[in-house]
Amino acid sequence: MSQKKELNFEINILPILDILSVLICFLLLTAVWMQLGTIDTKQAIGDNSVSGAQNPPSLWAIVKEDNSVELSLRDVKEKMPLEYRVASRGRDIDWNSLSQRLQNLKSQLPDLKTVVIRPEARTNYGNVIRMMDQMKQNQLTDIGLSPLG
Amino acid sequence: MKRSSMNQAARFSPLEQAQLLKNGGEPIAGKKAEAALALPLTSLIDAFSIIVIYLLIGTQSGGIEIDVPKRLNLPVAESGIAVDKPQASIVRIEKGQYFVNNEAVSVQGLGAKLYQLKKSLGENEAEIFIQADQEMNYADLDPLLRAGSEAGIQKLKFAVMPNK
Numbered sequence: 307m308s309q310k311k312e313l314n315f316e317i318n319i320l321p322i323l324d325i326l327s328v329l330i331c332f333l334l335l336t337a338v339w340m341q342l343g344t345i346d347t348k349q350a351i352g353d354n355s356v357s358g359a360q361n362p363p364s365l366w367a368i369v370k371e372d373n374s375v376e377l378s379l380r381d382v383k384e385k386m387p388l389e390y391r392v393a394s395r396g397r398d399i400d401w402n403s404l405s406q407r408l409q410n411l412k413s414q415l416p417d418l419k420t421v422v423i424r425p426e427a428r429t430n431y432g433n434v435i436r437m438m439d440q441m442k443q444n445q446l447t448d449i450g451l452s453p454l455g
Numbered sequence: 456m457k458r459s460s461m462n463q464a465a466r467f468s469p470l471e472q473a474q475l476l477k478n479g480g481e482p483i484a485g486k487k488a489e490a491a492l493a494l495p496l497t498s499l500i501d502a503f504s505i506i507v508i509y510l511l512i513g514t515q516s517g518g519i520e521i522d523v524p525k526r527l528n529l530p531v532a533e534s535g536i537a538v539d540k541p542q543a544s545i546v547r548i549e550k551g552q553y554f555v556n557n558e559a560v561s562v563q564g565l566g567a568k569l570y571q572l573k574k575s576l577g578e579n580e581a582e583i584f585i586q587a588d589q590e591m592n593y594a595d596l597d598p599l600l601r602a603g604s605e606a607g608i609q610k611l612k613f614a615v616m617p618n619k
Contacts, residue, residue, distance in 0.1 A: 319496050319497070319500060320496070322500060323496060323499065323500060323503065326500065326503035326504065326507055327503065329507050330503060330506055330507055330510065333507065333510035333511065334510065337510060342523070342529075342535075342537075342538050342614050342615070342616070342617075343532060343535025343536060343537060343538070343614075343615045343616065343617045344535055344536060344537075344538055344584065344612040344613060344614060344615065345532055345534065345535055345536075345612070345613045345615055346536070346610065346611070346612050346613075347611045347612075347613065348609050348610060348611065369593075425593040426593065427592065427593060427594040427597070428592050428593070428594065429592070429593040430589070430590065430591075430592070430593070431530065431587055431588070431589060431590070431591040431592065431593055431595070431596060432530040432589030432590065432591075434593055434596075435530035435532055435589070435613055435615060436530065436531075436532065438532075438613070439532040439533055439534050439535070439615075442534035443533065443534050451600065451611065453597050453600040453601050453604070454593070454594065454597045
């Protein structure tokens, strides 16, 4: 007596598993885990003042080799001190004082957005970047970097 | 032979029942029902699919792949934004030597090289992506700024490690 054979409709999932395993290994090996960031600036060479044109208020930050920072305000209408100095702290820039000073300036001059950073030859590059970072954190978004004078 | 009650309970556990492959339909008369153990592969495939999708979306689409030499300690910054412009020319500074897109360039030739790049990229798209060690002196960056200025490239992007 012949018996009716039942069809097996099950999909063979072992090859799918193989493919998925290979894909996972490939993606793990080629994945870019370390995401780089960037700090964007512009060149700050030359004088952009045109006769008759009104320049926005700007802050110039000179980073000295002894890690002190001299801040000077330009094109400011308000009557206020235009020169500030942040002394170094040990062999590093006094980041807390600098941040405090920038916050004060920003609260006094909400329109202040432009900063020109002028480091000296032996100024540490990491400190320059950190300074730009602090400026950005204090909503000073238009940052220019000046070459050596 | 008398079976213990423990064996009986284990035989009818729901987990084991889920792993049993039955031979389809009613048992054939006169034949002993065969049972085989099988892994629950469907849930495994689900998990694998989710991992593949996560890896595809999470690690491939965001940012661009840029090789940074391990000897280069990039500065750390909190306000750094993700790299999104693959057309930027990568300039690396290592111990006073300049590499434009991995090609060593002398200080004197930097301006001409950047000008070539600017012409090939277009006026508005030209920008420099600078990779340099955080312990470097600013004097080493200065020739690059001047060369960029000579070439008419205004936008500078400094590579940083995001601070967590």
